[in-house]
Amino acid sequence: MAAVVVRRIWDVLKRAHFATIPRRHRHKKKWAATEPKFPATQLALQNFDMTYSVQFGDLWPSIRVSLLSEQKYGALVNNFAAWDHVSGELEQLRARDFVKEAISHGELEPEGGQTPTPTPASGAYSPNLRCFTFARGDVSRFPPARLGSLGVMDYYLMDAASLLPVLALGLQPGDTVLDLCAAPGGKTLALLQTGCCRNLAANDVSTSRTGRLQRVLHSYVPQDIRDRNRVRVTSWDGRKWGELEGDTYDRVLVDVPCTTDRHSLHEEENNIFQRSRKKERQMLPMLQVQLLAAGLLATKPGGHVVYSTCSLSHLQNEYVVQGTIEFLANQYSIKVQVEDLTHFRKLFMDTFSFFPSCQVGELVIPNLLANFGPMYFCKMCRLT
Numbered sequence: 479m480a481a482v483v484v485r486r487i488w489d490v491l492k493r494a495h496f497a498t499i500p501r502r503h504r505h506k507k508k509w510a511a512t513e514p515k516f517p518a519t520q521l522a523l524q525n526f527d528m529t530y531s532v533q534f535g536d537l538w539p540s541i542r543v544s545l546l547s548e549q550k551y552g553a554l555v556n557n558f559a560a561w562d563h564v565s566g567e568l569e570q571l572r573a574r575d576f577v578k579e580a581i582s583h584g585e586l587e588p589e590g591g592q593t594p595t596p597t598p599a600s601g602a603y604s605p606n607l608r609c610f611t612f613a614r615g616d617v618s619r620f621p622p623a624r625l626g627s628l629g630v631m632d633y634y635l636m637d638a639a640s641l642l643p644v645l646a647l648g649l650q651p652g653d654t655v656l657d658l659c660a661a662p663g664g665k666t667l668a669l670l671q672t673g674c675c676r677n678l679a680a681n682d683v684s685t686s687r688t689g690r691l692q693r694v695l696h697s698y699v700p701q702d703i704r705d706r707n708r709v710r711v712t713s714w715d716g717r718k719w720g721e722l723e724g725d726t727y728d729r730v731l732v733d734v735p736c737t738t739d740r741h742s743l744h745e746e747e748n749n750i751f752q753r754s755r756k757k758e759r760q761m762l763p764m765l766q767v768q769l770l771a772a773g774l775l776a777t778k779p780g781g782h783v784v785y786s787t788c789s790l791s792h793l794q795n796e797y798v799v800q801g802t803i804e805f806l807a808n809q810y811s812i813k814v815q816v817e818d819l820t821h822f823r824k825l826f827m828d829t830f831s832f833f834p835s836c837q838v839g840e841l842v843i844p845n846l847l848a849n850f851g852p853m854y855f856c857k858m859c860r861l862t
């Protein structure tokens with residue numbers, strides 16, 4: 479029975495994928511045995527040109543050139559270091575805290591110039607996060623993080639768009655939290671910075687990567703804080719989480735493996751577009767559906783899940799969300815509702831460029847003036 483369901487999801491995803499590719503591209507390329515080897519980065523670019531030119535139309539050339547250019551970073555301030563001093567130093571570099579700016583924007587800006595908007599900043603965001611970026615068009619770089627006076631590193635450099643899934647998750651004090659695919663740990667660290675986790679399970683199937691996650695936690699989070707937040711690091715297959723700990727968590731982050739579009743254009747090592755990894759690449763949407771389904775099953779009814787990728791692919795983004803919701807409704811009679819995050823576009827418009835036409839969820843698209851992302855994120859509430 480399970481095999482039939484899996485087959486059906488796969489058929490839906492395949493149909494959805496091919497519906498986005500024009501007929502003239504739907505031929506099977508024949509590779510001769512003597513075919514010269516292409517670098518995986520080139521194969522990635524060919525693949526993106528074929529699929530994303532259709533998906534994004536006129537926007538693709540600008541996204542393409544941005545993906546091929548140097549990305550921008552954000553500096554996530556470590557609240558367990560001397561954060562006010564660190565923030566002051568970052569301000570002196572003329573960087574600004576984009577979270578603080580967005581929150582004051584959200585609280586002050588009246589809708590349509592008249593009626594005050596509800597304040598999403600106060601209720602819907604994970605609190606206490608401070609992340610500095612340079613202004614649009616400013617391509618300055620942050621100096622490497624340093625060990626601060628309190629014995630932990632002062633900030634963590636990451637793609638600032640990676641913070642949006644954590645902000646969207648909207649942690650509340652006392653939440654039980656699961657980070658299903660956690661390594662190397664940028665988002666786990668952000669979850670801990672909120673100070674909201676009653677306990678935090680950080681999991682990743684790869685033991686070498688959970689090793690990196692442990693090192694990040696040791697460098698940034700003092701032992702007593704890790705104890706207080708009951709941080710538990712595991713290396714299990716996340717697809718099984720629904721069976722292991724069903725109906726357990728208030729908030730679950732499912733930051734899945736994907737085609738990591740920016741990385742795939744720049745790094746040969748560990749590139750998912752290597753010929754030898756073709757099958758693995760084709761199976762990604764299936765793995766993503768299984769991980770998201772497991773994350774939703776591990777959530778308490780009434781709890782929230784954020785699904786995220788750093789890919790532009792609709793097939794790995796919206797189609798996975800829609801396929802998983804359909805799968806859980808049919809197989810488990812579980813109702814899941816997608817939550818509206820369109821206000822993020824307005825709140826964070828000074829920092830990020832958003833794709834205006836996502837069916838579900840939000841997508842940060844790389845832009846030469848704001849070269850963050852890609853980052854797709856979609857928030858769901860498990861109703862039953």
Ligand SMILES: C[S@@+](CC[C@H](N)C(=O)[O-])C[C@H]1O[C@@H](n2cnc3c(N)ncnc32)[C@H](O)[C@@H]1O
Binds near residue numbers: 662
């Ligand atoms: C996009 S990365 C996660 C990045 C991480 N959330 C962060 O912010 O640093 C996806 C991760 O999923 C892990 N992964 C792949 N298959 C998995 C599975 N079946 N169960 C759990 N983790 C898995 C990979 O090892 C990889 O570290």
